[in-house]
Amino acid sequence: MIVSQEALERAIADALKLSKKRNFKESVDITVVLKDINLKGPEGRIREVVELPHPPNKEVKICVVADGDMALKAQRMGLRVITKDELQQIDKKKAKKIAKECDWVLVKVDLMGLVGRILGPALGPRGKAPVPVPPNAPLEAIVRKYQKSVNLRVRKQPQVMCRIGTEDMDVKQLAENAQAVISALERKLPNPQNQIAKVIVKTTMGPPVLVTEG
Secondary structure, eight states: OOOOHHHOOOOOOHHHHSSSSOOOOEEEEEEEEEEEEOTGGGGGOOOEEESSSSSSOOOOOOOEEOOOOHHHHHHHHTTTEEEEHHHTOOOOOHHHHHHHHOOOEEEEGGGHHHHHHHHHHHHHGGGGEEEEEEETHHHHHHHHHTTTTEEEEEOOOSEEEEEEEEETSOOOHHHHHHHHHHHHHHHHHHSSSEEEEEEEESSSSSOEEEEOOO
């Protein structure tokens, strides 16, 4: 299946039109349903971070696990910081709360082992793999990247679901974000034209709308 920009724009416009007004800002989500893939084979183990062209008009919560200069830099940027000492005090309940609250967890590379042991069991089921960051890496640039990135992951079903923006964004921008997700999937699939079965868009609480050509 090949999906055009025009088809995406039509479907997203319909999804926004069909969505009832809520007392919160709804996300706009995309679901790409796949076919003829072996979930246990390489094409079924899709784990991909996609940087969207347009950031969502919604706060993306980034947590930084670090100490030293990286921790200070993250604090100055207003990010939530978990130091090594704080990390070692985290129990299972607190780990689940952090996994729920943080969209991305950036980790100073030498703390990855600790994070994997303490936060990993809570982050893994949510598809929020911690991101290793070298101590001298440009933290501001990395944070900007992840503020407009989404995680593509095939789980138990042959499909990928993610947010492409928010209901107050321009339809064209949402469609370009959706196209970025589809293009990333196409690069991972051996035969994308035949393996993408259908594409669906919807708002958080709204009805699903099938993307169709013509």
